[in-house]
Amino acid sequence: MPDCQRLTTDGLQALLDALRARGYRVIGPTLHDQAIVYDDIHTLDDLPAGWTDEQEAGHYRLTRRRDAALFGYAVGPHSWKRFLHPPVQRLWRARHEDDEIIVVAEPAEATRVALLGVRACELHAIAIQDRVLLGGDYRDGHYQARRRDNFIVAVNCAEAGGTCFCASMDTGPQAQHGFDLVLTELVGDGEHRFLVEAGTPEGREVLAELPASPASDAEIAAAEALLAATAASMGREMAAGDVRELLLANLEHPRWDDVASRCLTCGNCTMVCPTCFCTSEADSSDLTGTETSRSRHWDSCFTMDFSYLHGGSVRASGRARYRQWMTHKLATWHDQFGTSGCVGCGRCITWCPVGIDITEEVRAIRETRDGAPT
Numbered sequence: 001m002p003d004c005q006r007l008t009t010d011g012l013q014a015l016l017d018a019l020r021a022r023g024y025r026v027i028g029p030t031l032h033d034q035a036i037v038y039d040d041i042h043t044l045d046d047l048p049a050g051w052t053d054e055q056e057a058g059h060y061r062l063t064r065r066r067d068a069a070l071f072g073y074a075v076g077p078h079s080w081k082r083f084l085h086p087p088v089q090r091l092w093r094a095r096h097e098d099d100e101i102i103v104v105a106e107p108a109e110a111t112r113v114a115l116l117g118v119r120a121c122e123l124h125a126i127a128i129q130d131r132v133l134l135g136g137d138y139r140d141g142h143y144q145a146r147r148r149d150n151f152i153v154a155v156n157c158a159e160a161g162g163t164c165f166c167a168s169m170d171t172g173p174q175a176q177h178g179f180d181l182v183l184t185e186l187v188g189d190g191e192h193r194f195l196v197e198a199g200t201p202e203g204r205e206v207l208a209e210l211p212a213s214p215a216s217d218a219e220i221a222a223a224e225a226l227l228a229a230t231a232a233s234m235g236r237e238m239a240a241g242d243v244r245e246l247l248l249a250n251l252e253h254p255r256w257d258d259v260a261s262r263c264l265t266c267g268n269c270t271m272v273c274p275t276c277f278c279t280s281e282a283d284s285s286d287l288t289g290t291e292t293s294r295s296r297h298w299d300s301c302f303t304m305d306f307s308y309l310h311g312g313s314v315r316a317s318g319r320a321r322y323r324q325w326m327t328h329k330l331a332t333w334h335d336q337f338g339t340s341g342c343v344g345c346g347r348c349i350t351w352c353p354v355g356i357d358i359t360e361e362v363r364a365i366r367e368t369r370d371g372a373p374t
Contacts (some may be wrong), residue, residue, distance in 0.1 A: 003198070004029050004194060004195050004196070004197050004199060004214075004215040004219075004220055005195070005197070005207060005210075005212035005213065005214060005215060006196070006198050006212060006213050006214065006215040006216075006219060006225075007183075007191070007193060007194045007196050007204055007210060007211070007212050008193055008194075008211075009070075009192055009193075010042060010193075010211065011043050011194070011210050011211045011212060012044060012070075012183075012194055013043060013052045014209075014210050014211055015099065015181075016042070016043065016044070016116075016204070017076050017245075018113045018209050018210065019090060019151060019206070020124075021040075022112070022151075022206075023112045023341075024041065024112045024113060024114035024151055024234075024316070025091060025111060025112065025113050025114065026040065026041045026042070026114045026116055026118065027039065027041065027113060027114070027115055027116065028039060028046070028047065028116030028117045029042040029047060029048055029073070029076070029116075029117045030046055030047070030048065031048045031051065031135040034061075034062055034267050035060065035076050035077055035268040036048050036051065036062070036063065036073050036075075036076035037054075037076050037077065037078045037116075038078045038082070038083070041050060042117055044245075045070075045071065047070040047117075048070070048073065049068050049069070049070050050064060050068045050069065050071060050072075051063070051064065051072070052064075052065045052067050052069075052073045052159075052239045053070045053073045053074055053075075053076065053161060053165075054162065054251050055162040055163045055346065055348050055350045055352070056162045056163065056237070056355075057163065057350070057352065057355030057356070057357050058234075058349075058350070058351075058352055058353060058354060059350065059355075059356030060076075060077070060187070060350050060351065064138050064345075065187070065272060067187045068187065068192060069185055069192075070184050070355075071155045071158070071183070072158060072159065072185070072187075072261060073161075074097055074119075074157070074160065074162075074163075074164055074346070074348060075119060075122070075164075075345050075346070076159025076160065077272050077347065077351055078272075078339050079122065079125065079272065079273070079274035079345075079371050080118060080122055080125070080126060081117055081125070081129060081274050081275075082275075083115070083122070083146070084126070084129065084143060084146045084150075085129060085133065085140075085142075085143050085145055086286075087297065087298045088144055088243065088295055088296070088297055088298075088348035089106075089295060089296045090294070090295045090296075091105070091106055091281070091293075091296055092105045092106055092293065092294055092295055093106065093291065093292070093293045094105060094291070094292045094293070095290055095291045096289075096290045096321075098180060098212065106142075108138070108141045108142050108144070108145035109142065109145055109146065110145040110147075110151070111168055112149045112151075113146070113149070113150055113151075114150070114152075114153065115153065116152040116153045117148060117153065117154075117155045118152050118153065118154045118155065118156070118170030118175075118179065119155060119157055119172060119173075119175075119345075120154065120156065120166060120171060120173055120175040120176070121155065121164075121169075121171045121172045121274075121344055121345040122178070122274055122343070122345065123154060123178040123179060124171040124172075124178075124230050124347070125275050125343045126152075126178065126274075126342040127178055128275045128337065128339060128341065128343070129143070129274075129277065130147065131221060131337050131339070132203070132275075132337055132343035132361055133277065134147070135337070140165065150219045151202065151203075151206075152178065152179045152180050152181075152217055153179065153181045153182070154175040154178070154179035154181070154182040154183070154199075154317075155175075155182070155183045155184075155185065156173060156175055156183070156184040156185075156223070156227055157172060157174075157227070157230050158184075158185055158226050158230060159171035159174065159230055160230050160231075160232070160235060161234045161235060161237045161346055161350075162235035162346075162350075163235050163236055163346030163347075163350045164236065164346045164356075165232040165234050165235070165237050165343065165344040165346060166234070166237050166343065166344035166345065167232075167234045167237070167289075168234065168236075168237035168240060168344065169237065169238060169240055169340065169342060169343060170240075171343045171344050172344065173177065173227055173230040173231055174227045175312050177199065178198045178199075179200075179203070179205060180198065180199055180200045180202055180203035180206070181196055181197070181199065182196065182197050182199060183195070183196050183358035184196075184223040184226070186195040186222055186223060188224070193219070194284060195219060195220065195223050196212065200322070201332060202286065202353055206286060210239075214289070221305075224286075225336070229329065233301070235346070236346060236357070236359045237350070237359065238342075238344070238359045238362055238363075239366070240330075240340060240342075240364075243330045243331065243340075243362055244330065244331040244332075244334050246362070246366055246369070247326070247330060247331045247362075247365065248326045248331050249251065249328065249369070250251070250365050250369060251327070252321065252371075253365050254274065254367070255361065255364050255365050255368070257319055258316040258364075259319075259322055259356060259361055260317065260319035260322055262354050262356055263318050263322050263356060264353060264354060265283045265302045265303075265318045265321055266302065266321070267300035268348075268350070268351045269325070269335055269347075269348035269352055269356075269358075270300040270301065270325065270348075271298065271300065271351075272304060272347040272348060272350075272351045273329075273347060273348055274343065274345060274347070275291060275329075275341050275342070276298075276300070276341075277296055278298070278299045278300060278301060278306065279296045279297060279299050280296070280297055280299040280306065281294055281295065281296050281297070281304070282294070282297060283296055284306070287343070301315070301324050301325050301328070302321050302322075302325065304316070307321075307324075326358065326361065328341065329341040329342050329358075329364070330342055330358075342358070355374065369371065
């Protein structure tokens with residue numbers, strides 16, 4: 001942790017003030033509807049002080065911590081995708097004026113947004129979305145506008161959630177890149193402080209304005225030990241090195257029937273996933289028929305309509321839809337975008353109503369390749 005500085009809680013509030021003074025809307029973790037979700041942050045009182053999340057397959061619950069940690073949780077149901085690639089995006093509007101139809105494209109919304117509390121896995125997810133939506137010949141203008149002027153304050157994970165497996169995916173728990181500032185929260189011995197490092201020139205400018213002091217060797221060692229303990233305490237793991245080849249070689253494995261018998265095809269896994277990007281478009285009009293608009297909505301490969309072509313759905317069975325999702329996420333995503341589509345955040349496991357575990361499905365296929373025990 002080179003050039004590591006130390007902030008108190010007052011220093012963290014100064015960071016929020018400095019970002020807002022620069023015109024940023026600060027979004028971070030808040031408590032809402034018995035979950036930790038991302039929303040507007042003005043003061044430290046808006047953060048989930050003293051709360052953590054208890055997560056297992058099909059289970060999420062907030063519980064009290066024994067300390068006042070501000071970032072002492074894993075991840076909630078929201079991902080940062082909802083602010084960069086929102087669930088509903090109007091694309092254009094049209095109106096009838098006399099005998100003329102006037103079509104107006106929806107302007108791209110460029111806002112200065114600071115994201116506070118971004119985990120290492122989520123930094124990787126944002127980078128994947130960048131690759132998907134900005135990396136090709138056809139860029140998503142709305143996403144590009146929202147990504148143009150972000151300030152990202154990452155937070156290294158002090159503890160792993162019950163469904164986390166980022167360590168085995170090499171996407172956490174320590175943030176390595178993609179941030180302006182990164183915090184490591186240390187609570188104990190009667191002190192509450194944050195070690196902070198800058199990752200960009202703008203991050204260094206903001207840090208220079210804060211009441212920071214050099215971190216001690218003991219504090220740096222404590223932070224490194226904390227991250228090592230987090231990496232060693234993951235609730236899940238996925239040996240990801242050969243997953244692409246494993247899945248593509250077992251497209252007719254009986255495990256697909258097994259998981260299909262449990263899967264509700266509800267699409268929860270795709271809605272909470274920080275990298276899924278599938279959308280559909282819908283038109284609407286007012287009651288008089290004089291105004292019409294087209295909007296883009298998040299969609300899911302688990303819905304029947306998503307793969308509908310004239311005559312029926314390409315993937316009519318739950319087996320086909322689950323296999324499509326999992327093999328795209330872990331296998332053919334590599335072919336399209338040069339990386340896995342999974343960052344090991346564990347949301348798809350936690351928020352599956354029947355507790356289907358993507359790491360367990362991979363393990364089951366690995367242990368019974370070609371349908372027979374190995």
